[in-house]
Amino acid sequence: MKRTLLLMMLAAIIATGCAGATTTTPEPLPANSLPADVKLNGTALGNGLRVGDYAIWLTSADAPERGTAQLEAVVLDKDNRPVTDATVSFDIDMTNMSHGKNVIKTTAAGDGHYAGEVHFMMGGPWRVIVVIERPNQAPVNARFNFNVK
Numbered sequence: 001m002k003r004t005l006l007l008m009m010l011a012a013i014i015a016t017g018c019a020g021a022t023t024t025t026p027e028p029l030p031a032n033s034l035p036a037d038v039k040l041n042g043t044a045l046g047n048g049l050r051v052g053d054y055a056i057w058l059t060s061a062d063a064p065e066r067g068t069a070q071l072e073a074v075v076l077d078k079d080n081r082p083v084t085d086a087t088v089s090f091d092i093d094m095t096n097m098s099h100g101k102n103v104i105k106t107t108a109a110g111d112g113h114y115a116g117e118v119h120f121m122m123g124g125p126w127r128v129i130v131v132i133e134r135p136n137q138a139p140v141n142a143r144f145n146f147n148v149k
């Protein structure tokens with residue numbers, strides 16, 4: 001009996017230790033979970049993601065094709081309010097081959113929108129890691145996978 005309790009406590013301690021903000025498993029947010037007052041500019045690149053205290057959406061002005069694309073991340077806090085004081089960048093690469101490190105700084109476009117121009121060198125499977133940095137907080141990564149024509 002005592003031994004069981006000890007094991008349960010140990011399990012609880014281990015579980016708590018793994019629940020740090022940077023290791024939170026992203027949770028997909030379907031389109032209907034976007035608040036009514038938040039507008040996405042363009043086509044959503046997959047579901048939104050809940051990562052830690054953030055809800056993040058990634059859109060492309062046009063369906064992504066080989067060449068230049070205007071991407072936009074929308075960053076909301078845990079109460080679905082726009083996060084306007086973050087530094088947001090796009091870390092882009094293909095998932096079936098690497099084209100090297102390519103990180104694009106975005107420009108804050110108001111209301112939690114962050115815009116950046118990226119270049120897709122070829123069609124195929126790509127990913128964009130949206131990196132969210134705020135003062136005195138660990139960076140948060142949200143990874144979006146999608147196909148480029």
Ligand SMILES: [Cu+2]
Nearest residue numbers: 094097099122
């Ligand atoms: Cu490639």
